[in-house]
Amino acid sequence: MTTLRVDDQAGADLEIALTEACANVVKHASGADGYEVRLDVGHDHCSIDVVDDGTGFDPAAGTAPAATSERGRGLFLIRALAENVRMQSSPRTGSLIHFEKSFA
Secondary structure (H helix, E strand, C coil), X not given: CCCCCCCHHHHHHHHHHHHHHHHHHHHHCCCCCCEEEEEEECCCEEEEEXXXXXXXXXXXXXXXXXXXXXXXXXXXXXXXXXXXXXXXXXXXXXXXXXXXXXXC
């Protein structure tokens, strides 16, 4: 097994983005039997897909929440902390949240 060296900020950003993506599935993917996390790690970046088979969501959601809001921050945080964020969702096929992070 190879150890991957990532600077502290990139590691923290990835941890938060992945945690939020998985938490969104657990909280909001009604009807999902489970979810899958796919990770592709390169020399200087990684790509993550979080996929579920739930009822879907509105990918346009996730605008900046109110400063006093304690909810609704997940998609906003993923967009703020990761790169090349892409979201697809359909009531029949579930949802995909894709994001990437550079290590350099």
